[in-house]
Amino acid sequence: MKRRALISVSDKTGLSDFAKALQEADFEVISTGGTQRALEAAGVRVVGISEVTNFPEILDGRVKTLHPLIHGGLLADREKEAHRQALQEHAIEPIDLVVVNLYPFKETISKEGAEDADAIDNIDIGGPAMLRAAAKNHAHAAVVTDPEDYPRVLEEARNNGIRFETRRHLAAKAFRHTAAYDALVAEYMTEEAFPETMTLTYEKKQTLRYGENPHQGASFYQHPLPADSSIAAAKQLHGKELSYNNINDVNAAFALVSEFSDTKAAVAVKHTNPCGVGIANTLSAAFEEAYAADPVSIFGGIVALNDTVDADTAEQLATIFLEVIIAPDYSHDALELLQKKKNIRLLKVDMAGGGNVSHALTSVSGGMLVQEDDVKGLADTDVKVATKRAPTAEEWRSLEFAWRVVKHVKSNAIVLTKGSRTVGVGAGQMNRVGAAEIAIAQAQSETQGSALGSDAFFPMKDTVETAMKAGVTAVIQPGGSKRDQESIDAADEAGITMVFTGMRHFRHA
Structure with a gap:
């Protein structure tokens, strides 16, 4: 008995050979x-949809497969007598295989200057309907979305027929395909x-x-249209594959170094917290400052630089x-020189976009927290001198330097700076005095004349008193x-100057 395959694809990779093999x-x-x-140009014998439905394609092709003679053939449960009788009564032939992938909506909206009308025109209707119908009826039909x-499919079709396990797998893949497609359309609109409701779609990278x-098992997923200035779009130039922790740390380093678009900057990160940040007129000087900030913690860390890495x-x-270096480019x-180090990973990424995301997502048990990304800086605050x-x-x-850095440190956070580099970082403590004490201990003698940045307000004067004893002069x-x-009052008594911003920068996740 002849089987029927319905093929309608935008991605025609390998299509002609596949269709010929199906005919065979x-x-x-x-x-x-x-x-x-x-297919006809490739010499494949094809029955047109209009020949099946006895109805022409209309509305510039918007309506062609949405017809009972198609969907009856897709959805009929062949084990049910009533369904078999309905097929016979209405002269509907079953469809055994659906090969469909959808209008190129993602490709359309990714084009520079894409018009809204073009995007809307590339929202597929008939394709998802056929995929969902065949996937629902996978007990009797197979559905293919991926070349x-x-x-x-061919191997099984040539032998004893496409197995139920394969049909089930392909059905699930089809539902993921249509769900991802609809999620991208919904996001666009x-x-x-x-x-x-928030439906997200990501593709396995x-x-x-x-x-x-x-x-713990893990995979890295990227947005279907990742921004050029994003970790997902970074190009790896050297080294072994990135690990889960590498990617997490690189993301933190990238976000912080992107704060410094007005100067050369180097950021060293360990466990998503900065351990050293330096700024200077040259990149080599900036890295020298970042290294001097904490020459111990930088070992085995991630370094982000915001300019082309030169030989020096x-x-x-x-x-x-x-572990990783990330920069916008590298000189020859x-x-x-760096590629001589076998284990180091070298990443190249566009930093013009600042590395920000529109929404920050945090998974919790049974749900997800969604918030706007913390992109505001000192220019967005109502700064006033309180002392x-x-x-x-x-x-x-x-x-100003301390304020840029402290928003990227896990709360409770205290950062000590001196001009062009951090000298102490206290991260993730249960109380603010504890964070200050860690930063001060790290800074040692460098606390004299340093500035202190705090991600949130002081509920008591104890942090100021701790800073005063260490020789901090500005907060x-x-x-x-x-x-x-x-x-x-405590700051005035100690001669410390203190500035209020009116904006906190908690970072708990």
Whole structure:
């Protein structure tokens, strides 16, 4: 008995050979529009949809497969007598195989200057309907959305028929295909920041060896249209595959180094927290500052740089063990030098976009937290000097630097800076004094004349008193505590200048 295959695809990879092989396996091929023309040009015998439905394609092809003679053949449960009788009564022939992939909506909206009308025109209607119908009826029909599945389908079709396990697998893949397609369309059309439902779609970029720990499985997924300025779009130039922790740390380093579009900057990160940040007029000097900030913690860390890595900087980087370096580019000499280190991973990424995301997502048990990304900086705040003494020009520089860094440190966070580099970082502590003490201990003698940045306000004056004893001369914090005046008075008594921003930067995840 001749079987029937309905083929209608935008991705025609391997299509002609597949269709010819189906015919050799005694399939009758039904097709539409451009797919029909392509198959006929390749010498495949094709029955047009209009020949099946006895109805022409209309509305510029928007209506062609949405017809009972098609969907009856797709959805009939052949084990039910009533369904078999309905097929016979209405002269509907079953369809055994559906090969469909959808209008190129993603490709259309990714084009520069894409028009909304073109995007809307590339929202597929008939394709998803056929896929869902065949996938629902996978007990009797097979559905193929991916050319990579052609060999498996052909092999089974030539032998004892496509197995139920294969049909089930392909059905699930078809539902994922249509769900991802609809999610991208919905994202394109949605204007609300937080709609009543949020359906996300991501594509697997790579399978990872494991997650945070060897006993955890993991994969890296990317948005279907990742921004050029994103970790998902980064190009790996050298080294073994990135690990789960590498990607997480690189993302943190990239976000922080992107804060410094006005100067050369180098950021060293361990476990998503910065351990050293330096700024300077040259990249090599910036890295020298970042390294000096914490020459111990940088070992085995991630380094992000916001300018082309030159030979001088590469020589410095090559002297220590680093997991990953990420930068917008590398000079020929720098790349040649760094590639001599077998285990280091070198990433290249566009940093013009700042590395920000529109929404930050955090999974929780049974749900997900969604928030706008924290992209605001000092220019977005209502800065005011809270103490009698105003900062000097040098203190302002250190305070602004501390404020850029502290928003990228896990809360509770304290950052000590001196001009062009961090000197101490206290991250992720249960109380703010503890974070200050860690930063001060790390800075050692460098605390004298340093500036202190805090991601949130001081609920008591104890942090100011701790800073005063260490020789800190300037503090930047959000303010807003009921006991702000205690901290202000303590700072005035010690001759410390303190600036309020009116904006906090908690970072818990």
